[in-house]
Amino acid sequence: xxxxPLDFGNPVELDRLRQEFRAWLAEHPLPERxxxxxxxxxxxxxxxxxxxxxxxxxxxxxxxxxxxxxxLHQVAISDELGACRAPGVPRIxxxxxxxxEFGSEEQRLxxxxxxxxxxxxxxxxxxxxxxxxxLAGMSTFxxxxxxxxxxxxQKLWTxxxxxxxxxxxxxxxxxxxxxxxxISAFVLPLDRPGVTVRPLRAANGDDExxxxxxxDVRVEESERIGxxxxxxxxxxxxVSYERNALDTGHISxxxxxxxxxxxxxxxxxxxxxxxxxxxxxxxxxxxxxxxAHARRRTAERLAGQVAGPESSVDKLLMTRTEQRLxxxxxxxxxxxxxxxxxxxxxxxxxxxxxxxxxxxSQIQRNIIAKRILHLPSNG
Amino acid sequence: xxxxxxxxxRDMVRSLATRHGxxxxxEVKPSTRAAAQQALDELDLAELRRTSPPAATAQECALxxxxxxxxxxxxxxxxxxxxxxELLRLLGASTSPAIPTIAFTRELxxxxxxxxxxxxxxxxxxxxxxxxTTDGTVSRVxxxxxxxxxxxVRTVRAVPSDAPVEVVGQLxxxxxxxxxxxxxxxxxxxxxxxxxxxxxxAVQYARDRRQYGxxxxxxxxxxxxLADATVLVEACTSVTRYAAWCLDNEPPERALAAxxxxxxxxxxxxxxxxxxxxQVFGGIAQTWEHIAHxxxxxxxxxxxxxxxxxELLPALAVPEVTR
Numbered sequence: 001x002x003x004x005p006l007d008f009g010n011p012v013e014l015d016r017l018r019q020e021f022r023a024w025l026a027e028h029p030l031p032e033r034x035x036x037x038x039x040x041x042x043x044x045x046x047x048x049x050x051x052x053x054x055x056x057x058x059x060x061x062x063x064x065x066x067x068x069x070x071x072l073h074q075v076a077i078s079d080e081l082g083a084c085r086a087p088g089v090p091r092i093x094x095x096x097x098x099x100x101e102f103g104s105e106e107q108r109l110x111x112x113x114x115x116x117x118x119x120x121x122x123x124x125x126x127x128x129x130x131x132x133x134x135l136a137g138m139s140t141f142x143x144x145x146x147x148x149x150x151x152x153x154q155k156l157w158t159x160x161x162x163x164x165x166x167x168x169x170x171x172x173x174x175x176x177x178x179x180x181x182x183i184s185a186f187v188l189p190l191d192r193p194g195v196t197v198r199p200l201r202a203a204n205g206d207d208e209x210x211x212x213x214x215x216d217v218r219v220e221e222s223e224r225i226g227x228x229x230x231x232x233x234x235x236x237x238x239v240s241y242e243r244n245a246l247d248t249g250h251i252s253x254x255x256x257x258x259x260x261x262x263x264x265x266x267x268x269x270x271x272x273x274x275x276x277x278x279x280x281x282x283x284x285x286x287x288x289x290x291x292a293h294a295r296r297r298t299a300e301r302l303a304g305q306v307a308g309p310e311s312s313v314d315k316l317l318m319t320r321t322e323q324r325l326x327x328x329x330x331x332x333x334x335x336x337x338x339x340x341x342x343x344x345x346x347x348x349x350x351x352x353x354x355x356x357x358x359x360x361s362q363i364q365r366n367i368i369a370k371r372i373l374h375l376p377s378n379g
Numbered sequence: 380x381x382x383x384x385x386x387x388x389r390d391m392v393r394s395l396a397t398r399h400g401x402x403x404x405x406e407v408k409p410s411t412r413a414a415a416q417q418a419l420d421e422l423d424l425a426e427l428r429r430t431s432p433p434a435a436t437a438q439e440c441a442l443x444x445x446x447x448x449x450x451x452x453x454x455x456x457x458x459x460x461x462x463x464x465e466l467l468r469l470l471g472a473s474t475s476p477a478i479p480t481i482a483f484t485r486e487l488x489x490x491x492x493x494x495x496x497x498x499x500x501x502x503x504x505x506x507x508x509x510x511x512t513t514d515g516t517v518s519r520v521x522x523x524x525x526x527x528x529x530x531x532v533r534t535v536r537a538v539p540s541d542a543p544v545e546v547v548g549q550l551x552x553x554x555x556x557x558x559x560x561x562x563x564x565x566x567x568x569x570x571x572x573x574x575x576x577x578x579x580x581a582v583q584y585a586r587d588r589r590q591y592g593x594x595x596x597x598x599x600x601x602x603x604x605l606a607d608a609t610v611l612v613e614a615c616t617s618v619t620r621y622a623a624w625c626l627d628n629e630p631p632e633r634a635l636a637a638x639x640x641x642x643x644x645x646x647x648x649x650x651x652x653x654x655x656x657x658q659v660f661g662g663i664a665q666t667w668e669h670i671a672h673x674x675x676x677x678x679x680x681x682x683x684x685x686x687x688x689x690e691l692l693p694a695l696a697v698p699e700v701t702r
Binding site for chain 1: 697
């Protein structure tokens with residue numbers, strides 16, 4: 001696949017889409033974040049505004065509320081958002097893919113349009129206190145009854161659960177089968193009796209991450225996604241998209257900061273030490289490499305390649321980009337470190353999580369070694 | 380080219396590499412160089428980028444350069460097949476029996492205002508060299524004696540300072556950007572091929588080589604080293620492929636920006652990937668007879684070829700047209 005030419009899309013069409021987006025942006029000024037407005041609330045406003053212009057879910061089929069275009073179009077707009085210094089795209093691409101690939105037609109029609117519109121906010125209930133990178137070790141159990149399940153267990157790192165209405169939940173439905181065959185996926189409304197959401201304060205002071213306590217929560221059979229046991233495959237698909245900077249909206253997020261650094265470099269050029277200018281240049285290169293990489297992955301998928309373990313490569317590249325970028329940004333804007341630290345300092349702290357969430361960098365290297373390079377196991 | 384046609388051409392280069400790729404520095408001799416070059420000449424690929432519109436896209440040319448880089452080859456695929464014909468094509472020059480390669484400065488950069496201080500780069504089988512000065516003037520220069528190169532498989536010849544310089548034509552401003560972008564992409568792609576292939580060889584070695592009673596590839600420290608090298612090669616591949624596609628599809632200033640980004644990434648990442656591969660090979664990779672130093676030489680010198688990281692990063696820090 002990599003030794004024959006790839007098609008990165010129709011440049012004229014992509015350019016037209018960018019122009020169309022710029023024109024829309026010119027008529028729809030960026031919303032201002034209120035001083036007391038929590039970030040997810042602000043981003044949700046932005047999400048709805050973007051959706052009103054048709055800029056959410058570009059690569060989702062039209063019958064599910066998207067634009068029916070390709071992920072190459074989504075890359076172009078994600079890159080454009082950063083260039084226009086706009087907030088990033090909503091972080092829903094990977095959840096949408098999970099529903100697209102594993103949901104029933106009824107579930108796709110019911111959930112996807114509302115997810116894209118921001119009418120329903122979703123979170124992801126995968127990790128547990130005893131199952132992080134080793135996701136197969138989860139112990140939350142969904143006991144089957146006639147037509148429904150009773151779920152008991154605890155989830156952790158459930159981002160923005162306190163602002164969410166629905167949770168894509170993984171739970172075991174078989175205690176005896178091997179882990180990879182015994183996990184099922186559900187759509188859990190978070191207002192169900194027995195659900196407790198407790199925000200967990202992160203190192204940067206934000207309460208993005210949450211704990212989710214599930215005490216005999218009733219979930220209907222119709223809320224199960226796919227058949228029993230499909231949860232592991234769904235999780236692997238989801239994390240493979242989650243490890244891709246495009247589907248998590250990271251491209252637009254990094255692009256915004258890279259643009260800020262470049263503008264600063266242009267203004268200060270003579271006043272910046274050479275080393276710092278080079279570090280900004282390195283961030284520009286990292287970012288452009290990441291965008292080119294997302295384009296290549298998309299082009300490969302459009303050419304028929306199925307998403308697989310190469311997403312671990314994507315995740316490590318994304319981590320490299322993010323951690324070098326925020327570290328450099330603090331060097332460039334030292335005032336962010338003053339006092340209790342500015343917003344960028346908070347983002348910097350958050351960037352340290354990049355090598356942990358979605359499977360640590362060490363786990364990604366293990367996956368590459370075993371599943372891409374086919375290196376032997378120990379012993 | 381259509382896909383089948385391209386695969387055919389790529390496989391011809393691949394089998395040339397299998398037959399004529401050197402496996403040790405001592406195999407690099409004038410006779411083996413001549414035989415390999417003759418085999419390349421027989422493939423008759425110089426027309427790929429010589430006609431207008433070109434038969435091969437820039438992306439296809441980059442892929443051929445990548446293929447050529449995968450084994451230590453003494454052949455001048457880059458200079459005489461991919462680069463010089465592109466210059467003649469951009470000039471609309473009439474065909475001639477001459478086989479030029481490309482002249483760079485002694486430091487292996489694009490020449491400055493005048494065609495002085497030059498070497499004929501990748502000159503195996505070439506009878507002259509083309510030089511592009513900053514004003515876009517393309518001149519043909521004569522070749523002098525062989526010059527040493529740290530990249531042992533690359534033939535380089537001196538360009539006598541008193542030799543006559545024949546002006547061949549003048550590149551339009553846009554074409555000069557295209558030329559620079561194309562040259563950057565082609566040399567970068569060869570480095571990507573070299574690093575990618577060397578890492579694959581190190582992976583195979585890690586599967587075979589046993590210590591402490593087991594394959595060294597089963598040790599997590601070795602696995603992570605190779606996984607990181609793989610990520611670097613993937614990054615190099617993505618950015619170079621995209622830059623090549625830009626040449627075929629985007630305005631020249633965007634293509635040049637993408638090519639410079641690719642060169643900046645590959646300069647450091649391809650080299651780091653080769654270091655990781657050498658570490659896996661261990662002691663054997665430190666010997667003259669082992670293939671490792673041939674890759675290291677190519678990639679180390681390649682990281683200074685046409686544009687160094689030190690030049691590129693500060694320039695890329697300030698906004699320019701990339702979108």
